Amino acid sequence: MIDYNHPAFQYYQNVSEQCIHYLSIDGVIFGFHQNQLKVLLLRWKGTDEWSLPGGFILKTESVDLAAQRIIKERTGLQTLYLQQFHVFGETVRYNQEETWAKINLPIQGINWSERTISIGYYALVEYAEVVPATDFLTEECRWWSLDAIPALLFDHNHIIEVALQSLRKNVGDQPISHLLPDTFTIPELQRLYETILGHSLDARNFYKKIMAQNNLERLAERRAGTPHKAPYLYRFKVAFSER
Amino acid sequence: MIDYNHPAFQYYQNVSEQCIHYLSIDGVIFGFHQNQLKVLLLRWKGTDEWSLPGGFILKTESVDLAAQRIIKERTGLQTLYLQQFHVFGETVRYNQEETWAKINLPIQGINWSERTISIGYYALVEYAEVVPATDFLTEECRWWSLDAIPALLFDHNHIIEVALQSLRKNVGDQPISHLLPDTFTIPELQRLYETILGHSLDARNFYKKIMAQNNLERLAERRAGTPHKAPYLYRFKVAFSER
DNA sequence: CCAAAAGTGTTTTCCATACACCCATGA
DNA sequence: TCATGGGTGTATGGAAAACACTTTTGG
Numbered sequence A, B: 001m002i003d004y005n006h007p008a009f010q011y012y013q014n015v016s017e018q019c020i021h022y023l024s025i026d027g028v029i030f031g032f033h034q035n036q037l038k039v040l041l042l043r044w045k046g047t048d049e050w051s052l053p054g055g056f057i058l059k060t061e062s063v064d065l066a067a068q069r070i071i072k073e074r075t076g077l078q079t080l081y082l083q084q085f086h087v088f089g090e091t092v093r094y095n096q097e098e099t100w101a102k103i104n105l106p107i108q109g110i111n112w113s114e115r116t117i118s119i120g121y122y123a124l125v126e127y128a129e130v131v132p133a134t135d136f137l138t139e140e141c142r143w144w145s146l147d148a149i150p151a152l153l154f155d156h157n158h159i160i161e162v163a164l165q166s167l168r169k170n171v172g173d174q175p176i177s178h179l180l181p182d183t184f185t186i187p188e189l190q191r192l193y194e195t196i197l198g199h200s201l202d203a204r205n206f207y208k209k210i211m212a213q214n215n216l217e218r219l220a221e222r223r224a225g226t227p228h229k230a231p232y233l234y235r236f237k238v239a240f241s242e243r
Numbered sequence C: 001c002c003a004a005a006a007g008t009g010t011t012t013t014c015c016a017t018a019c020a021c022c023c024a025t026g027a
Numbered sequence D: 001t002c003a004t005g006g007g008t009g010t011a012t013g014g015a016a017a018a019c020a021c022t023t024t025t026g027g
Helices: A007-018 A063-075 A096-103 A156-169 A186-197 A203-213 B007-018 B063-075 B096-103 B156-170 B186-197 B203-213
Strands: A023-033 A036-044 A081-088 A117-124 A138-145 A216-222 A232-236 B023-033 B036-044 B081-088 B117-124 B138-145 B216-222 B232-236
Touching: A023 A063, A023 A156, A036 A063, A036 A186, A063 A081, A063 A117, A081 A156, A081 B081, A117 A156, A156 A186, A186 A203, A186 A232, A203 A216, B023 B063, B023 B156, B036 B063, B036 B186, B063 B081, B063 B117, B081 B156, B117 B156, B156 B186, B186 B203, B186 B232, B203 B216
Parallel strands: A023 A117, B023 B117
Antiparallel strands: A023 A036, A036 A138, A081 A117, A216 A232, B023 B036, B036 B138, B081 B117, B216 B232
């Protein structure tokens, strides 16, 4: 049952010593590219199975910092906007046998998680700055469009769903700027809101509302290389983007 | 250091075996009485120190059910409206030595929590139905008005603050009816909203807004025994209160 | 009759929505 | 020149806010 030479064995042994049992973190990393909201997913070694990035909390580490560490490792980012959004605490969150069979790991015999309570965090990151990195259990890390996400391992489809609902509900408070590059156009910003909210917005009303907040400054340049009329570039005013 | 005969020792030994380490639940139980928002607090045996009710999660129990169990034990209620609102995961949430000295318990030597991550839940309950009950570590359980809460043990003042912010933010979605008795008056309902929101409301606008939701039915009777004009009694319509 | 709270309607303001035309650009 | 998306103002409707007087009751 247990392959003591499997790298996962060593990993879980370390985790078992240094981390808090029964508890994990799952990260829903949102990015925005080509007018689509994306999440970063990992493909497990030797399989076609995908999951969210996640990890465990060191006994000496705050939960927020654990989430940062875990997500920094997958994105290469130094600074992160993170938001805790839900604790998934059911005793049976998914079919364990089925899942372990899928990921082909000899960990069902290890005295680690009969169950796991997961604290969900979502991150808002700038797509272009992310350098996706796998961990040693996975062999591919890449962005998926929200509307094309496959059936994931564990209950991760559900977690993404809850993360999105939470983001949607709180979109007014959140620093959406983190999802965008330094400069962007108003139509791009509108697509972002539309994708998060899940419905289209009126361009004129959107423009008015955004401008009323007085958070953007228009640059002299316009976006070059578009097939049509070149849109102006904007940037979040510093006081705002520093939030 | 360790008094093996102390009842707390036995308790923590059981907890240590059956419950998840490093993790706890704290409950902010909101009630409403005499036009004031209240929370249920516990006084620790032989001290003047108060804290929120809390407890631990059985290894075999879902987090939501653990919260229900813990709060049912302190309130005697059979049904509860509960809302998970935040995870408090700092490594140092309060001064442990100081706190343990205050509560006068010989648990600092027990191999239990170097730290505790706490999942915060708030409950909305009907004040009059609650029969406050102590646990074996405490000798008094009673309601405190939100604006008269003393300095509490642990970081519980902070937890209440965060719970209140969360309730305030979500007040529109929450089943406020759980905080009220079966029948109540419009001014009472208004006081409740005012207390949660932290500012006063215009009675005429409030009346219009509440009535526009079409959730209340006016009863034939009025509230008796008031020193002034007797207000009508109302009740939430069944379809609404069943939510 | 006086003090205090209950009960109620109208006006105004503001925010959200609906809506259409011209402009710039690349193909 | 045409197709496509960018950029912008005005008018309307509905919700929220401002606002005051009459009614009821106990003392």
